[in-house]
Amino acid sequence: MTVFLTVIIVIIFIVLLVINGAQYYFGVDIVAKIKDYFGKKQNPENNEKEKQEGGKKLFPIIRKPVIKEEVFNIPGNYFNYDDAKTLCQAHGARLATYNEVEDAYNNGAEWCNYGWSEGQMALFxxxxxxxxxLQKIKGHENDCGRPGVNGGYMANPEIQYGVNCYGYKPKMTKEEEDLMNTSTPYPKTEKDLELERRVNYWKTKLDEILVSPFNYQNWSRV
Incomplete structure (x- = not known):
């Protein structure tokens, strides 16, 4: 019996020595770890709901989209070079450089009208x-220049073009959204406009015009 008690005491002493040594030399609280382990085993639902790191609850971070400066074009041949500079300033921006227009092109930008740019250049x-x-549309093959950045230095600053600004692009208005959804990449000729007028005319007459069935038994093929 005395030997058995002695063994028990020695084991307890060794366990305490290991626990205290681990906490002293390695900063590991074995008792707390054991409690934490069994606590998680008993409450699996809480473990799923509450992910903890260093005793603090983690919440998902909602990141807002980052608004960056970019090149934006103001269309229409209405502005000389000085007008273009002040118009960009009115938007809280400045004239875009050639490199900025080229970078916009490399990221998919395009607009088929010259825009005044920094250095008295007109680019698109x-x-x-x-x-x-456009090569497949007769009469429009050269409407938008060639692939890449078109244009260059313009000796006459009084020529009226659009404007290429660099800054934070204004929010889109309803009118601008409609224009984006209906515009073509090329200016329409008188022939194009006449065709458009004829198409619109027949659209108003569709209710008065009959359509034949697919055959004598079916309205359509499907």
Whole structure:
């Protein structure tokens, strides 16, 4: 019996020595770890609901989209070079440089009108897909220049062009949204406008015009 008690005391002493040594030399609280382990085993639902790090609850971080400065074009041949500079300033921006217009092109930008830019240059970018599409439309092959950044230095600052600004782009208005959804990458000719008028005319007459069935038994193929 005395030997058994002696063994128990020695084991307890060794365990305490290990626990205290781990806490002293390694900063590990074994008792707390054991409690934490069994606590998690008993409350699995809480473990899923509350992820903890260093005793603090973690909450998802909702990140807002980062608004960056960019090149934006003001269309229409209404502005000389000095007008262009002050118009950009009115938007809290400045004239875009060639490199900034080129960078915008590399990121997919295009607009088919010259815009005054820094250094008295008039520039506009055209994507290759748009250029290739225009080659298939008779009379519009050269409307938007070539793929890349078109234009260059203009000796006469009084020529009226659009404007390429660099800064925070204004929020889109309803009118601008409608224009974006209906505009074409090329200016319409009189022939295009006449065709558009004829199409719109027939649209008003569709209710008065009959359509034949697919065959004598079915309205359509499907």
């Amino acid at each position: 970018p055209t994507q290759k897909t748009t250029y290739d599409g």
